[in-house]
Amino acid sequence: MVVLAKEELEQISLPVIQKPLPSSLIPVIDLSNPNSTSLIVAAAQELGFFKVINHGISMEIMSALESEAMKFFDLPQFEKEIRGLSPLGYGSKKIGSNGDLGWVEYLLLEIASKPKSQSSQFCSTLNEYIKAVRKLSVEILEMMAQGLHIKEKEIFSKLVMDDESDSVLRFNHYPPCPHLLGLSNRSLTGFGEHTDPQLISILRSNNTSGLEIALKDGSWVSVPSDPTSFFVNVGDSLQVLTNGRFRSVKHRVMVNGTRSRLSMIYFGGPPPGQKLGPSPLVMEERE
Ligand SMILES: C=C1C[C@]23C[C@@]1(O)CC[C@H]2[C@@]12CC[C@H](O)[C@@](C)(C(=O)O1)[C@H]2[C@@H]3C(=O)O
Ligand SMILES: O=C(O)CCC(=O)C(=O)O
Ligand SMILES: [Fe+2]
Numbered sequence: 001m002v003v004l005a006k007e008e009l010e011q012i013s014l015p016v017i018q019k020p021l022p023s024s025l026i027p028v029i030d031l032s033n034p035n036s037t038s039l040i041v042a043a044a045q046e047l048g049f050f051k052v053i054n055h056g057i058s059m060e061i062m063s064a065l066e067s068e069a070m071k072f073f074d075l076p077q078f079e080k081e082i083r084g085l086s087p088l089g090y091g092s093k094k095i096g097s098n099g100d101l102g103w104v105e106y107l108l109l110e111i112a113s114k115p116k117s118q119s120s121q122f123c124s125t126l127n128e129y130i131k132a133v134r135k136l137s138v139e140i141l142e143m144m145a146q147g148l149h150i151k152e153k154e155i156f157s158k159l160v161m162d163d164e165s166d167s168v169l170r171f172n173h174y175p176p177c178p179h180l181l182g183l184s185n186r187s188l189t190g191f192g193e194h195t196d197p198q199l200i201s202i203l204r205s206n207n208t209s210g211l212e213i214a215l216k217d218g219s220w221v222s223v224p225s226d227p228t229s230f231f232v233n234v235g236d237s238l239q240v241l242t243n244g245r246f247r248s249v250k251h252r253v254m255v256n257g258t259r260s261r262l263s264m265i266y267f268g269g270p271p272p273g274q275k276l277g278p279s280p281l282v283m284e285e286r287e
Contacts, residue, residue, distance in 0.1 A: 026223060030054050031139070040140065041147035044242075048234035048249030049213050052140070055230055057132045062204055062227070065129045066262055068122045073105060073173040073262075080105070088168075095191060103188045103255045107171040111266075113163040130169060133230075133266040134160065137200050140232060141268070148242070156241060159199060164271035167198070172253070172263045174210060180257030190253035190261070198269035199241070201233040208261035214250035222254070225261075237270055243278030 027043035029036045032054040043050035072080070083090045092105035111134075115127045141157040160167060174190040190210060205211070209225040223231065239248040255261065270276060 025221070026051050028053060028229075031056070037143045037147040040143050044144060044234050044238075044246040046247070047213070047215070048239075048247035049251070050232050051226065052136075052230050052232060053228070055136055057136060057230070059228060061125070061129055061132060062264075064125045065264060066206060068125050069107070069171045069173070069262060069264065072107060072122070072171075083107075100192050101189075102191045102253075103174060103177055104190045104253070105173050105175070109169045111165075111167040111169055113165070126169070129264075130266070133169075133202050134167070134268065136230065137202055137266060137268045140202075141200060144238075144246070148245070156199060156238065159237075159270040159274065160268035162271050166269035166272050168267045168269070170265045170267065172261075172265070174208075174253065174255045174261040176260055177255055177257045180255075187254040187256045190255040193250055193252040195248045195250055196233055196235040196267060197237065198235040198267040199238040200235055200268045202266045202268070203231045203233070203263055204229075204265075205231075205261060205263040208259045210253045210255055210261045211263075212252050212254055216247075220252075235267070235269075237276055240276045241278060 027039060027047065027050040029039050029043065029050050029052045031052055033039075040050065080090045080092075088108050088110050090105070090107050093101055093103075095102050095104065095106075109126070111130055115123075115130075137160055138157040141160065142153045145153045145155050145157070154161075159165060172191065177188050180186055180188060193214070203211070205225055205227065207225050207227050209222060211223045211225075211231070212220045213223060214220055233251065234246045234248050236248045238246050253261070253263075
């Protein structure tokens with residue numbers, strides 16, 4: 001459980017809760033539909049964000065990992081903190097290196113290209129999930145390249161398949177916030193506004209909403225939760241590689257106090273030190 005001191009709480013803003021985005025505004029990509037390639041490109045350009053259904057990952061594996069993660073967050077605080085190895089591992093309240101605070105605790109895990117051991121139930125479920133979600137990211141990145149009419153369909157996906165790929169899996173737990181009881185229509189910043197630096201982020205959450213994305217006009221809209229689906233973000237690296245054609249989406253998480261949110265996010269990144277310039281073939285629209 002994240003416990004913020006009064007002074008810390010005062011540093012976390014309490015914006016008014018956003019109206020939920022009508023679900024119809026979020027592009028829903030059915031991966032079993034052969035036309036989905038062009039729909040993915042349109043969504044990546046317009047919003048930098050979309051939801052995927054018929055993704056081939058079983059609800060069983062998603063729920064199994066969610067309950068393993070919840071078991072971890074339910075441990076006593078000192079046991080979680082033992083695993084708080086900087087910069088990876090367990091952390092709470094302090095996000096990143098800029099001193100940002102949020103009503104969140106998290107577990108950040110590096111993804112090794114060859115997983116070493118499966119010594120616990122958590123590790124084996126984790127490895128199975130990572131394999132499935134990385135395959136999904138490859139599929140989506142290849143559809144993106146095809147949709148942009150790039151001959152080398154692996155141009156983006158090979159970066160997340162690389163043994164040196166800088167990819168991470170993150171679990172974010174936003175516990176209910178007692179300070180908000182009685183403050184109707186107020187929310188607390190769980191994870192402040194940012195864009196993801198990697199190529200692609202693939203997010204799955206439990207049935208508690210809280211994720212908000214910024215539209216092109218700067219307005220914030222909240223994304224209704226859907227634990228059966230994945231939400232995909234375009235990250236900064238993919239924006240660069242596509243010469244700005246794809247939009248890296250600004251997003252944040254707001255907590256409204258009564259229900260706990262748990263999200264699991266795969267971030268597929270290029271190998272560190274990889275020079276990222278625009279792919280020449282994405283400089284202009286091609287037929
Ligand atoms: C507030 C921040 C946390 C973050 C670094 C940043 O300044 C902005 C991006 C954040 C993010 C999002 C994706 C990953 O979870 C992460 C590890 C990353 O590479 O960028 C986090 C950073 C973090 O928690 O350190
Ligand atoms: O926890 C979430 O739902 C999203 C958090 C996020 O944007 C991140 O970890 O980069
Ligand atoms: Fe993010």
